[in-house]
Amino acid sequence: MGCPFNLDDAIQALIIFMQDIHGGTTPGDNFPAFQGHPEIKIGMIVSFPNTTYQGIDPGYNFYSHLDFADVLDQIVHDVKQGNQNGPETLWFLHADNPYNQMPEVDLQNYINRLVALQTQARLLDLRFGVIFNSAINMAQDYHDSDQSYVNDTHAYIQRYQDAGGNPDDFIIESWFENVPYYTFPEDGPNTFMNLVLQILPNWGNDHGHFRRLDPDIFNWRESLSFYPDVQGFVNQQYGNQQQFGAEWHWLHYGVFEGRDGSRPFFSQDYLALPSNADVAYYYAGNWPAAIDHYFVYGRNEGRMPRSNLDCNNAHAGLNDVVGLENGNGDPRFLCYENRWYDSGWELNDPSWEFKANNHQRVGHWECDLPNSRWNYVP
Numbered sequence: 001m002g003c004p005f006n007l008d009d010a011i012q013a014l015i016i017f018m019q020d021i022h023g024g025t026t027p028g029d030n031f032p033a034f035q036g037h038p039e040i041k042i043g044m045i046v047s048f049p050n051t052t053y054q055g056i057d058p059g060y061n062f063y064s065h066l067d068f069a070d071v072l073d074q075i076v077h078d079v080k081q082g083n084q085n086g087p088e089t090l091w092f093l094h095a096d097n098p099y100n101q102m103p104e105v106d107l108q109n110y111i112n113r114l115v116a117l118q119t120q121a122r123l124l125d126l127r128f129g130v131i132f133n134s135a136i137n138m139a140q141d142y143h144d145s146d147q148s149y150v151n152d153t154h155a156y157i158q159r160y161q162d163a164g165g166n167p168d169d170f171i172i173e174s175w176f177e178n179v180p181y182y183t184f185p186e187d188g189p190n191t192f193m194n195l196v197l198q199i200l201p202n203w204g205n206d207h208g209h210f211r212r213l214d215p216d217i218f219n220w221r222e223s224l225s226f227y228p229d230v231q232g233f234v235n236q237q238y239g240n241q242q243q244f245g246a247e248w249h250w251l252h253y254g255v256f257e258g259r260d261g262s263r264p265f266f267s268q269d270y271l272a273l274p275s276n277a278d279v280a281y282y283y284a285g286n287w288p289a290a291i292d293h294y295f296v297y298g299r300n301e302g303r304m305p306r307s308n309l310d311c312n313n314a315h316a317g318l319n320d321v322v323g324l325e326n327g328n329g330d331p332r333f334l335c336y337e338n339r340w341y342d343s344g345w346e347l348n349d350p351s352w353e354f355k356a357n358n359h360q361r362v363g364h365w366e367c368d369l370p371n372s373r374w375n376y377v378p
Contacts, residue, residue, distance in 0.1 A: 007071065011078045018042050018079070018088040043092030043127070044075070049101040053113050069120060076124045080241060087240045092127035093117075094171060098135040099156040107159070115163045125248060127209075129169025132156050132199070136179060146180040146190040153195060168209065172196050211295040212251060212288070216305065218261040220246035226260050258287040263349075267291055269306035276303055304339075320363055322374045331373040336363045344372030 005013065024036030051068040072093070079090045097114055100107070114130065121128040134152030136145050153172070172195065174180065182191045212218060220243045224231045230249055238245030250261055260266045267290040271280040279298070283289040294305060324330045333353070334341045340353040341362050348355060356362065358369035365374045 007066065007074065008078075011075055012083065014075070015079060015083055015088055019083075019085055022088070023085075041091040042088075043090060043094065045094045045096055045131075046072075048095040048097040048114065048117065049110075054116060056109065056113060068117075072120060072124070076126070080239075082240075089241050089244045090126065091244070092129060092169070093121045094129040094131060094169065096131045098131075098133050098175070099152045101135040108163075111159050111163045111165070114160060115165050118165060118167065125244070127168040129171055130160065130165070130167045131171040131173055133172070133174050136176075146182075149174065149179050150190050150195050150198075154198070157199065170199060172199055209251060212255050212261075212291055213247065214295055216262065216264045216299070217291055217295065218247075218250055219263070220250070222263055223250060223254065223259070223261050230254070230259075255288050255291065264354075265291075265294060265305040267294075270294055270298070270303075273304050273307055279303075302339075322365065334362055334365050334374045336365070341367075341374075343367040343374050344369050 020034075020036075021040055021042065022036050022038045025031075025034045027033040046068065048068075052066070053068045055067065076090055079088045082088055095114060095117055097110075102110060118128045118130075132153050134149045134156065136148045136152060157170075172192075174192065180190055180192045180195070182188060184191055184193055186193045186197055188194055224234065224242070224246050230246070233249060234242055234245035238248070250259070253259075254261060255267075258268050260268075267287040270276055270290050270293075271284060276298070279290070279293055283293060294303065297303075298305070320336055322331055322334050324333050332343050332345045334343070334356075341356045342353050343356050344367075345353070345355070356367040356369075358367055360367040361377065362374075364377055366377045368375050
């Protein structure tokens with residue numbers, strides 16, 4: 001392909017890129033400094049039909065003599081090792097692998113390669129996703145090609161699952177500008193969004209991860225501070241990849257053991273609160289269901305996420321009144337619907353209070369952040 005990099009150079013360039021994204025950059029001659037975003041999780045996408053994998057070459061190989069099984073092992077290993085500026089974390093691998101992209105290759109072998117890649121990704125502790133689409137003949141009439149696209153995508157998912165495929169991420173897309181011809185309406189036959197709705201039942205696993213990693217529900221630093229045994233496990237198994245290890249343990253064990261994932265929310269507390277007795281009636285002892293309920297319903301309904309966030313349990317406040325200790329004094333704090341909100345408090349303790357943004361309305365009160373106070377708004 002004429003690329004001047006060898007594999008080692010490419011991996012080192014990847015590490016530097018990841019560090020720039022997470023840590024920011026210093027200004028140069030022709031560009032300003034950029035702020036880092038350590039919260040961004042970086043992964044890889046591979047054009048899988050164009051690679052040799054475990055000795056099987058399905059077609060044109062962009063990676064020359066390299067086998068992607070070996071390439072992936074080395075990338076994950078080297079990224080963990082990092083460079084003089086520290087290690088990095090690769091979070092996921094997504095395979096772009098259109099259905100019938102290589103018609104000269106036996107379809108079952110084509111699917112089996114993808115399942116083998118899934119297995120390797122899991123052994124490397126990577127989330128694994130598949131881009132499900134179809135390499136259909138665009139020259140067809142759009143009515144026929146749209147139907148073929150939908151049928152192929154369904155067949156692809158079914159064949160993949162029958163072979164043992166179970167991705168963490170389902171990605172539905174089309175590389176083609178006019179296939180499907182229509183994006184909407186959702187209830188229209190063979191539109192893109194209608195296909196997405198048909199595939200939605202397969203996405204439960206991914207949405208479960210999304211809910212359980214919500215920042216109100218899980219904070220990896222706080223969770224590790226609660227449990228020395230988990231901290232020891234993460235230290236031993238994941239070394240300098242603390243966030244990665246904490247999330248892995250939480251998703252595979254902590255959620256189901258009813259462990260405490262953050263200061264703002266605790267599944268066992270949530271079901272034990274008298275005000276949530278109706279939820280506990282249905283989900284008693286089911287900690288993942290408690291998380292799902294709070295994420296989907298409870299937070300929007302204003303339910304208490306844990307016992308020590310109640311104003312009466314933390315600095316005894318009167319409901320809908322500004323000031324700590326029954327409304328006396330400090331104008332930075334507002335007790336509203338049994339929750340404390342702060343306007344401009346210089347500290348942060350999410351175990352009992354929520355930080356408000358400037359001009360945020362809470363009931364009849366508005367946050368005046370520059371003056372660190374709540375103002376009454378009729």
